[in-house]
Amino acid sequence: MIDYRAARLRMVEYQIARRGIRDLAVLEALSAVPREEFVPEALRDYAYDDTALPIAHGQTISQPYIVALMAEAAGLTGASKVLEIGAGSGYAAAVMAEIAGHVVTIERLATLAAQATARLQRLGYANVEVISGDGTAGCAGQAPFDAILSAAGTRKVPPAWKEQLAVGGRLVLPLGPLGDQTLMKIVRTSDSDYTQRPLVDVRFVPLIEGPG
Template structure:
């Protein structure tokens, strides 16, 4: 017999995700497995399966479930992949990706969020997800190349470092724009120097702060 949270999770996937056009069976299966209530701020567990972004520590957010699914599907994450996620937040998206891909490296600039996310991975035995603290705009060159890169914050443009760390044939998905006007982009690496850019639609994310993103003391 399923718990209330499990029932909510199945409903979330069927109505909010599959019902809105997400077709990748691996993404749907992964989101049925990962308990989102573990990844929200304490006291907000009852809201875990609402189709909305929720506040977490350090004035950040956990993205709405549909956006998480849409980004993973757009990045074409597949079994055997090595994936980089920038902006780990609570760790939820990395946990979902980890149900599909072989190895996940997630960067978070807030030490507290990274610590909490890593504790959740350990508690759930998600051993293929590694959370690190650092400037996500610079990626992880020592672990590159990556088959897919997902960025959960909006920058003024796609950081060159991340494009360089994308494997040929790989896909990078991130929002681009200022807080008032952001669009999700899919960047596919065709060769060493050629990239295809596909706009996917309007979104709203926190700013991507870092050396190749927005400045810490304000946009611009």
């Protein structure tokens, strides 16, 4: 029987902290969230491996290091309002909810959205709201957001995401064609100006418009 808590703490030390993640809030969040609860039962013993894992409907739960890197790049604080595109299993939303004040996560696949909602509620994440719908449109009703993170890759940034970002807000997303994506950090510096910088080469599932 695997001691999941011990495995989780080893993961944070060896896969996260030793690879350069320094944000203490991010490290504590990864230490707190039980990743084994977010993967299929048959894969629980692999929950703390340094890899992405498959979940239902051809989707994946991201590698823990990538979740940590994106959360650190997003610069989350207890006052942050966050929008996530692609809830998947709900794992990244749970990590962000350990830090941020409120997390809105959109999932186009209704079945995954319902499962993520039930899982997050069961685990006590009252500050996460799961919405079933088209993530490319963002969530105008709750904008502006201090951070927007996408769990799906796209060749170009959907205009709604940039529009719904607060001035000073951070957008973190995989940008580029499938197989040649770069994780980018985009910062809104004024009403009409943005800066961007590359973080690391990545491989994410593609962003798909419309309901699931």
